[in-house]
Amino acid sequence: MFCHENDLVTLFEEGVLCELVDHCVAHLVLLIGMTNKKTPLNLNPTPSEEDTNLSNADRINRFEQDLQYRVSNILLSTLRLIIDHLEDLSLSLLTRIIQHHDVAMLLAHLVDNQAWLNADEKGNEIKYTDSWTKVKPGDRFLLGKYEAQVWKMLLDLLLHPKCAELYEISSYRQQELLKLEKHLHEIIIDQFPALQTFRQWFAQLKMTSGRNVAANPLIVEIETAGSIHEKLDRADWPAIVDKSVAMLNSPEYLSEIAVKHSDVYLEFEKYYIEGMKDRKKGKDGQDGSKEGHLCGTCAETAKFRCSRCKDVWYCNKTCQMKDWELHRKYCSV
Structure with a gap:
């Protein structure tokens, strides 16, 4: 899928951002439901005897569950990026996150569920960091990237003054939030020192009576309507389905799409190969000065080159790692 920059920018406009938050929250709820009752996972990529007996519908359901989890x-990471900029969010959107969706409570449930821990079919503990891997004995309490993002959002939503004045701590919320304390041990704090401030906050929370921690300000809120969902609801879906089926059954249309996509990939390949030729100045005796080499990632002056193909130069290891996903396809050529 190819996206234009201006299309991506529109995701952060006020109206669309509201629906993006709603979409993220809907998947948070889905993630909580998936981790309330965990079932052992099969990490073996080779189909087992049990897998071969599954019907196609069961295979699709298993694939769907795995895809939904990912x-x-x-x-979750997208929502964290939005909350990172809460200073720039409108009052309407911030109130929607804090009060309407109660994102802090959803995140607390994820931590308490230990949503990124499970067990395989042999009973071994496994952890999710973009993929399920077995947990080594010494890595049991290592803070994964998704768990760290949840704690970061909790810090912002519960301790930031702009959010705290909007969030009312009821008896139920007090009870649920205090469950986080058992997960906040020294090993976690050593990895994420900012969480130390939570300890004092928990102590203060225990002293409250489960009523409002802060006075609830008078707010006149104008809620942003979900324009995208409204348009989808008004769409003539039977007509869209009929048109799509007709196009997908048309050999001429499929051929046209294949040619367009082929042209796009050929253009990418051409630009990349030309870029590599421009960046390896000096290798064939042209512009042999050290200053002539440019980094294959950021185009700054480069000092090191790929030790394997010796074609592409980089200014540091970080740039080389960023370019590796694309470069490795051509590295051995």
Whole structure:
């Protein structure tokens, strides 16, 4: 899928951002439901005898569950990026996150569920960091990237003054939030020192009576309507399905799409190969000065080159790692 920059920018406009938050929250709820009752996972990529007996419908359901879990974690990261900029969010959107969706409570449930821990079919503990891997004995309490993002959002939503004045701590919320304390041990704090401030906050929370921690300000809120969902609801879906089926059954249309996509990939390949030729100045006796080499990632002056193909130069290891996903396809050529 190819996206234009201006299309991506529109995701952060006020109206669309509201629906993006709603979409992220919907997947948070889905993730909580998936981790309330965990079932052992099969990490063996080779189909077992049990797998071969599954019907196609069961295979699709298993694939769907795995895909939903992965997508939910990606949208968790998206929500974290939005909350990172809460100073720039409108009052309407911030109130929607804090009060309407009660994102802090959803995140607390994820931590308490230990949503990124499970067990395989042999009973071994496994952890999710973009993929399920077995946990080594010394890595049991290592803070994964998704768990760290959840703690970061909790810090912002519960301790930031702009959010705290909007969030009312009821008896139920007090009870649920205090469950986080058992997960906040020294090993976690050593990895994420900012969480130390939570300890004092928990102590203060225990002293409250489960009523409002802060006075609830008078707010006149104008809620942003979900324009995208409204348009989708008004769409003539039967007509869209009929048109799509007709196009997908048309050999001429499929041929046209294949040619367009082929041209796009050929253009990418051409630009990349030309870029590599421009960056390896000096290798064939042209512009042999050290200053002539440019980094294959950032185009700054480069000092090191790929030790394997010796074609592409980089200014540091970080740039080389960023370019590796694309470069490795051509590295051995």
